[in-house]
């Protein structure tokens with residue numbers, strides 16, 4: 001009896017898990033097993049039942065996927081619509097954004113896939129660089145699904161020591177190991193009827209991957225130290241900032257598990273590929289930071305705004321958010337590049353002056369008291385700042401006042417104080433041209 005000989009934990013190959021041909025083959029084996037056996041013992045019946053259930057799950061999975069694909073094909077081509085219309089469409093269909101901001105086509109595409117995947121129980125794999133919003137997307141999927149009012153349990157697979165992994169995920173029985181002083185539920189049991197978010201799935205050791213695969217196939221777990229199977233019904237959303245396909249090639253991630261988890265695969269683009277969203281995010285996080293810190297929103301100088309629009313954000317949206325919170329904490333009414341973290345701050349004329357000041361040279365060398373040194377350094381910084389500004393605008397004071405968001409007559413007064421003549425900078429600009 002071929003089917004009975006299959007090892008229980010063996011995973012269907014990626015193809016057979018989601019192909020009709022693979023399913024029919026398995027059903028045929030099951031049929032012939034039943035047809036030719038004169039008598040079945042109870043354990044064999046149990047085994048066959050288990051295999052029939054697993055087949056049923058695979059059929060369900062396939063049919064969900066089919067419906068998903070059909071819905072996608074039947075849809076009018078959303079990418080032809082403007083981003084505003086696509087977002088509006090989501091809103092009209094009562095999509096829950098959970099605070100996800102942005103109109104970038106790649107982000108909208110991810111949201112539209114999430115919209116369709118949410119009501120199904122299909123596993124979703126979300127990948128993308130650190131800080132691109134993977135966890136937020138997992139919450140979006142949960143919130144838009146039929147399990148929204150059921151538990152949402154998040155597990156960071158990278159943060160659990162190998163020896164505690166099984167107990168953390170599946171729970172344990174009292175006395176199962178030293179320190180197991182009570183029966184304890186694992187994350188899968190806690191997520192029963194709801195969603196389990198397996199974050200940093202790429203960090204799961206191979207031993208944990210085998211165990212996870214078994215849960216995905218059998219929909220049941222066993223607490224450590226117990227033989228009793230416990231049925232669990234959880235929707236799985238996994239996330240990683242690793243390239244799991246490459247991990248599979250390198251033998252670091254099981255390919256069968258990869259296919260099981262990635263029935264729906266969402267990739268979130270890095271922020272540098274959706275720069276068009278930066279102004280919106282600056283405003284959004286600016287307001288959020290102001291509300292959190294109970295202060296008025298900080299204005300950004302044009303120079304700082306330009307910097308933030310062009311910066312590379314290796315930490316993606318999380319980094320942008322942290323920068324805005326920092327600025328909201330450190331700046332007065334107006335923030336400028338000096339409020340940026342030192343490691344990303346552009347080297348400017350101003351910082352050159354400050355370096356000079358720190359080195360104790362130049363401008364403060366003749367100061368005889370601390371207050372005089374401070375005043376001199378501050379005056380010098382102010383002058384360098386104005387000078388560079390005038391150079392940048394080719395000596396047009398009105399433009400400089402606009403850039404600095406300063407009153408024009410106040411600016412004129414400062415220029416006079418430092419003996420700066422705007423026409424000198426107009427000449428410089430003309431000479432260069």
Ligand SMILES: Nc1ncnc2c1ncn2[C@@H]1O[C@H](COP(=O)(O)OP(=O)(O)OP(=O)(O)O)[C@@H](O)[C@H]1O
Pocket residue numbers: 099100101102128129130131132133134135136137240241317318321
């Ligand atoms: N499109 C977005 N709109 C608004 N906020 C966002 C968006 N994407 C991400 N964020 C915010 O950015 C921060 C980082 O997002 P999240 O934790 O989901 O990233 P991640 O991809 O899971 O990162 P990591 O890989 O480091 O775990 C969070 O504060 C989240 O709320």
Ligand SMILES: [Mg+2]
Pocket residue numbers: 134135199
């Ligand atoms: Mg995360």
